[in-house]
Amino acid sequence: MASEMETRYDPASVEQRWYERWEERGYFRPGEGRTGKTFTISMPPPNITGDLHMGHAMYTLQDVLIRWHRMLGDTTLWVPGTDHAAIATQAVIERQLLKEKTSKEAIGREAFDVRVQTWYVATGDRILNQMRKLGFSADWSRLRFTMDPDYVQAIRHVFVQLWKEGLIYRGPRIVNWCPRDRSSISDLEVEYEERDDALYYLVYPVEGGGTITVATARPETMVGDTAVAVHPDDPRYQGLIGKFAILPLVGRRLEIVADQAVDPAFGTGAVKVTPGHDATDYEIGERHRLEVLSILHPDGRMDVPSIPELDHKRVTEAREAIVAMLKTAGALDRIEPYHHSVGHCSRCGAVIEPLVSAQWWVRMKPLAEPAIKVAEEGEVRFHPERFLEQYVRWMGNIRDWCISRQLWLGHRIPVWTCANGHQVAYLEDPAACERCGDRTLTQDPDVLDTWFSSALWPFATLGWPKDTPDLRRFYPTQVLDTAREILYLWVARMIFMSLHFLGTIPFEHVIIHGTVLDAQGRRMSKSLGNGVDPLVMIERYGADATRAWCAYFGTGGQDVRFHEEKIAYYRNFGNKLWNAARLLLGRGAAAPASPLEAASLGPADRWILGRLAAATRTVTEAFERMDFAPAIDVLERLAWHEFADDYLELMKAGLGSEAVAARVLEQTLRLLHPIMPFVTEELWQRLGAQGETIMYAPWPQPDPTYEDPVLDAEMAHLLDVVREVRHARHETDPRARRPPAEVESTHPLLREPVGQRYLATLAQIDLNGRLAPGARRTVVVGETRVTLSVPGQTDSERRRMEQDLARLQDEIARLRTRLDDPGFTGKAPKEIVERERARLRQTEEATQRLRSLLDASPE
């Protein structure tokens, strides 16, 4: 068997084969569990805008949980899908069209739709195949897309009900407008960037004499001013409140109003109010019933027919023009440098223009309250917990949600208006107005915010609003794992939608995984070109290694820097497992079907079985906390060091058995399977373990009969001696092979011949050989003393012993001071004091032994 195994593990030759078999045999479907419990995760649908990046590879955390629960015996379901990502996809297609020197307007709506559909099919498949390469055990037969007809039904249902409940309304409000996409976007989709700019001080004359100076970063908006505001308590302006200023160039009368929103410390303490193009001003305008003027076209150009110098100009050009005009008019006092942040569209990067526009809104207050409650009461739990606070704060301050977008791509708003002006939301496309029967209906041209549809993801993918078996069986789900940046955009919205429409939480646990940064700690981005393609990593190191990296670094919500060497390290780990199996198979070992005979087990066997039991316990506990890094650490130590480095070496010397080794390896593979599914399946099958697939092998239980702290301590001592002997050998003659040696020990394990053979094996010394006269080297560890016959310099050995002695004496002094301190002995817990006392005793004994040895050794 081993002869057909290469010395190196080659992931590529294994992974594809197993994945195909798993999928073919339907292992990813829920099946019948043994526990009667279900475990469900809705996979966050990746945007169909391109290829996978390391952020998607982080979905590994979900697969680890899914595979673990499957082994635990739960009926386990991972629902995959994709998102149409309206604004992002439209941007991609528009860019393509631009390259072809055309535009969506030129090709028309129908042709545009065809482009979109083609794109979805091609890109969607590619993304799903990338996920398969990562080994994701999602149930592809339940694949959902936010544009599926069933899914659209869910969206319609939600919209119509919210509309009937009065929670959706349409109205003009100030919104963030992207002039490039020519669409509104939500507050969450605006990204602010710091910028060095200028602050302009404009002088407005006041009726009845005098002037008032206002500071603004956007002088071009002055043509839309409808008031000037000051703080109500500002002593400088008490006499002006209620009077009127005259807008230069335009001549409009502007009331000087008093409003709390004005910061007296900023600029001159007086602010021009442009309700049509600034969110704060809009609110001031509402409070003072100010006129709202619009001075921009949807493409962001100026809309000021009365001033030809400005009309249809870009904002930046208009700014220059108006500054020049104001200067000429003597209305510009001064310009100061000014550092502030400017909003950009998170999708296309264009500068956002706040403007007033009629949009559809969801009333948030009634929806937010229950959503806060379930989080505060721990029905939905956040990992790490600190995100709970963020979530609650955000939900508490939430404003109405602008859900309409002026895009071509997306779900049309299901509202039709008839010739008689009846505006109604319909579940099905209507043939006639339900109020008056009029048949000349026109549908609202807008589409819905993508996040409106994503908000229904966990339940709409299970068939809601139909009462499906899946919905009954798998909802609510258990875990939602996602990136930090969409906590508000998505997670919060799923929670309130689920509570409102299904009366239950959508998931019990929210895991926030870390954002992958490049090695320098920068965000990965297209413009920097520092992104990492998981497929390239899979090609180089295998999916298992890539997954292990994700599982190790992804938990904790902390950002994680990408270092390829670490993936290489996990590939090496897979190789180690492979070679351990290769050794065993070469010796004819197979996974034992029956329990091991207790009577036939030696100390080394019981020790490694004890380590296995301890590791099983630790790994299970770590998985329960969804904290995978310690689990991987423990498995690494067990498989690589305790098992491969120590136990297998003992086995080769006849001090362990192939049966025990195979048992340990088989269980280790199971513990590792959720993280590294491919290599574990491959080796598990080669070992001839019981069962069709490791995917459904039961999760190991720790066997307490082997957990033996005394034996652990004895082996620890043995390994200490081994290390010291190797060290001594390396120091005296690094090339020495199996030098003759003699052991004296009162230690329980090492006074037995079998223990001495362990030592001889691991330390590579010959206990049957003859000590040559003269050149010797003595190693003392606790109650064990090993004398080696090596060509060493005795005087350097003496110096070393003297150094050791000095160190021990320092230690004794330290311990004595501590134990003489009544503060310590009186206040510290008894077991701590006792431990220090024991430590002192041991150190004193060790000193004694070393001293007698020193006395006996030649000067």
Place this chain on the structure above:
RNA sequence: GGGCGCAUAGCUCAGUUGGUACGAGCGCUUCCAUGACAAGGAAGAGGUCACAGGUUCGACUCCUGUUGCGCCCACCA
């Protein structure tokens, strides 16, 4: 302006509720082609746990403040 996170070996990171850092990987030094594995084995060197106070018998661990980096929120005109 508010809130949060992070500062531990040259680098990247672990360190479970206070009791001498068992730290890990990479990198570095020395040795090893020995029948599983050089993607390996063995032995090492390397840390005032950002800084300053405080609480405590005892602080990397708790509290306060400072500095540096990062993130989130906000109506910075």
